[in-house]
Amino acid sequence: MAGSAGLEGEAIRRRAAAIYGCLITAALLVAFGGGLSTAAAVVVVVVTLVVYWLAEDYAHLLSEQRQHGTVPTWASIRSSLVVTRPIVSVSFVPLLALVLARVFGASAFVGANIGLAIAVALLTFDAWLAARAARLDGHRQVFATLIGLGLGITMIVLKDVVLLYLK
Numbered sequence: 001m002a003g004s005a006g007l008e009g010e011a012i013r014r015r016a017a018a019i020y021g022c023l024i025t026a027a028l029l030v031a032f033g034g035g036l037s038t039a040a041a042v043v044v045v046v047v048t049l050v051v052y053w054l055a056e057d058y059a060h061l062l063s064e065q066r067q068h069g070t071v072p073t074w075a076s077i078r079s080s081l082v083v084t085r086p087i088v089s090v091s092f093v094p095l096l097a098l099v100l101a102r103v104f105g106a107s108a109f110v111g112a113n114i115g116l117a118i119a120v121a122l123l124t125f126d127a128w129l130a131a132r133a134a135r136l137d138g139h140r141q142v143f144a145t146l147i148g149l150g151l152g153i154t155m156i157v158l159k160d161v162v163l164l165y166l167k
Contacts, residue, residue, distance in 0.1 A: 013060075017084040018086040021089070025094050026116055029098075029155075029159075032112065034111065037108070038102045041098060041108075042098070045091050046095070049087055049088040050088055056087065057080050060080060097111075098115035123151060123152045
């Protein structure tokens with residue numbers, strides 16, 4: 001039983017990491033909105049996500065130490081990092097879309113928008129997967145998925161507001 005509860009907890013942390021990674025990727029694409037070179041944008045997103053990944057795991061391991069009274073082993077640290085690596089890896093598809101858009105002649109602004117759109121699509125998909133895993137049905141699953149989509153749309157609106165009114 002404890003093993004299956006552990007696997008379920010890992011799946012929950014993995015889904016949460018993917019959602020965080022999508023949101024952070026979208027927020028970064030909003031923040032630089034095509035104002036960086038493609039290489040700089042990729043580096044900024046990946047390095048920022050690695051920092052968030054390490055910080056999230058650090059906080060989680062400290063809370064586990066407090067809860068269980070044991071110092072984490074290298075094996076448990078490594079295992080935790082493997083579980084939460086989607087916080088970084090989820091950015092690869094939006095970043096690949098950004099790079100390909102630029103290779104095929106899109107402006108930095110358009111490339112960032114394409115990457116942002118892909119990040120929002122992934123965020124919506126991850127929200128749907130989380131809702132299914134939570135065994136939500138019918139309107140509850142739709143509502144939970146729409147929350148993910150709403151967070152992504154908020155990123156797009158934020159980008160428009162920043163670029164149109166705060167520049």
